[in-house]
Amino acid sequence: GAGVSQSPSNKVTEKGKDVELRCDPISGHTALYWYRQSLGQGLEFLIYFQGNSAPDKSGLPSDRFSAERTGGSVSTLTIQRTQQEDSAVYLCASSPEGSTDTQYFGPGTRLTVL
């Protein structure tokens, strides 16, 4: 079956612009995660969705970052008024029923803020 997909694969934007990143999880997976990875670094947790529960937003670095998940499936991560330090690869992952046993990752979106 299809894996996790993300779009766009690459995004170049100017400082101060807003961007939207999209994630399509594996069908039937109720848990969805967003991570950020700066060049040569590990993954930084951003936000977690599980079913209809309130999302865990504890990893969002500032109020310029927000995310939503519509219909328990597709998720959009929005970054407002982008800054150069927002440049990174944004990775989405999903897992069945919120299990942390295995997360299935998408290919990521590489964001470059000029």
Place this chain on the structure above:
Amino acid sequence: SQQGEEDPQALSIQEGENATMNCSYKTSINNLQWYRQNSGRGLVHLILIRSNEREKHSGRLRVTLDTSKKSSSLLITASRAADTASYFCATDTGRRALTFGSGTRLQVQP
């Protein structure tokens, strides 16, 4: 500092040699996982070891876990050029998301 710290940060070996990577963590865990990442994009799950397990094998991979030392190791035997990638450990601490280390970059020379 991070929950998971991999050591070494970078490793270069010849094809056929074994590669060993280590991971240390700070808080108690439910399980520890190793992931592989090619070219800075999506991660692939390799193996999971639970807190009550000490060793696990999967093909050419061997993972050990020492909860008393809060450390784990990943051994790749008979390495191949295709094993060149970054390897990350990730811990499940009961939070709803995994906590990842900063990774080991493995280069296998043909």
